[in-house]
Amino acid sequence: MPQQPPVRSTPSPPSRPDASMSLLTNVMDHALDDGYAEATARCRAEGQEGMPRTLRAKLGLAAGLVLAAVVVTIGAAQARITAPVVAKERQELIGRVEAETKAADDLQKEVDSLRDEVGDRQRKALEKHGGDQGELVALLSGATEVRGPGVKLVVDDAKNTESGGGGGPRENSSFSDTGRVRDRDMQRIVNGLWQSGAEAVAINGQRLTALSAIRAAGDAILVDNRPLVPPYTVLAVGDGKKLSTVFQDSADGQYLHVLQENYGIRSSISDQGEVRLPAAPSLIVRTAQPQATGAGRGAAATRKGTS
Numbered sequence: 001m002p003q004q005p006p007v008r009s010t011p012s013p014p015s016r017p018d019a020s021m022s023l024l025t026n027v028m029d030h031a032l033d034d035g036y037a038e039a040t041a042r043c044r045a046e047g048q049e050g051m052p053r054t055l056r057a058k059l060g061l062a063a064g065l066v067l068a069a070v071v072v073t074i075g076a077a078q079a080r081i082t083a084p085v086v087a088k089e090r091q092e093l094i095g096r097v098e099a100e101t102k103a104a105d106d107l108q109k110e111v112d113s114l115r116d117e118v119g120d121r122q123r124k125a126l127e128k129h130g131g132d133q134g135e136l137v138a139l140l141s142g143a144t145e146v147r148g149p150g151v152k153l154v155v156d157d158a159k160n161t162e163s164g165g166g167g168g169p170r171e172n173s174s175f176s177d178t179g180r181v182r183d184r185d186m187q188r189i190v191n192g193l194w195q196s197g198a199e200a201v202a203i204n205g206q207r208l209t210a211l212s213a214i215r216a217a218g219d220a221i222l223v224d225n226r227p228l229v230p231p232y233t234v235l236a237v238g239d240g241k242k243l244s245t246v247f248q249d250s251a252d253g254q255y256l257h258v259l260q261e262n263y264g265i266r267s268s269i270s271d272q273g274e275v276r277l278p279a280a281p282s283l284i285v286r287t288a289q290p291q292a293t294g295a296g297r298g299a300a301a302t303r304k305g306t307s
Helices: 019-029 034-049 053-129 131-141 183-195 240-249 251-263
Strands: 146-156 200-203 214-217 220-223 226-228 232-237 266-277 288-291 300-303
Touching: 146 183, 146 240, 183 200, 183 214, 183 220, 183 232, 183 240, 183 251, 200 266, 232 266, 240 251, 240 266, 251 266
Parallel strands: none
Antiparallel strands: 146 232, 146 266, 200 232, 214 220, 220 226, 288 300
16 A cells, blocks of 8 residues: 655645735734834833932922022012112102192292282272272272172082983084083073173172183083082172063073973072172283373273283
8 A cells, every 4th residue: 555645844824814904903913103112111211220200209399499489588688678778769759749749839829829919909900090980990890899789590400410302402512412501501691691781790609700711621611710510609790680580581591491491400590689799810901001081080091801
């Protein structure tokens, strides 16, 4: 019986089922790049040879705290050194401000005193050189105090200054929707009193002259650049009953009535047995010249304007 030839090669192992997907298999088996793996291994080796990580962190924190303490200490020492200097400079500055304020107050008092003195001399000059019309000139110019029968007119803002109707005399103005008394209103009221026969007029104790200006600064009313506060009390010297009646029947009196009806502005007028008006606080003679008069009268100063 013939012998079988010996087997000279080992049988090949069976092929893997995923042999056709070798690339995906390699990615799955080596998910971490070799370079990253080597770097991780090296860091582990150095960490084992060096000091522990927690100890290094504690030493770094301690060094940071020491540095912060040094900085705070140095800052506190510098602040302690400079504190007296800053306090001294602050006190010197306060002293200078107080001294300058006192000097300004003294100058203002001196200005007021000189202004009063000039006003007194001008009034005396008008009374002395006014001739037979000296009293009338002083009265019309506001140089002297006036008292006598007259009227008292009080004008005040509406209770609700934001409310107001339309169709009134101020509809074309920018403040047509407000119940506040305006400078234009006071101008018409004062002019109406003059036209009704008033000999002298004052608002809240502020004497008006031929050159007095009634203006506005925001919601405030100014008379000769001095602010007034409502309610506005207008005093006028004249025949009380007649002056009150003529004013209320005039166009300006009707204007005030319309303001009361349409805008809620409050007003009241009454005749007084006696009212007292002060002299104008800032009387300035603009133009004056001597005028020849009859025998025995001397020169009379004709005043052209005051303010």
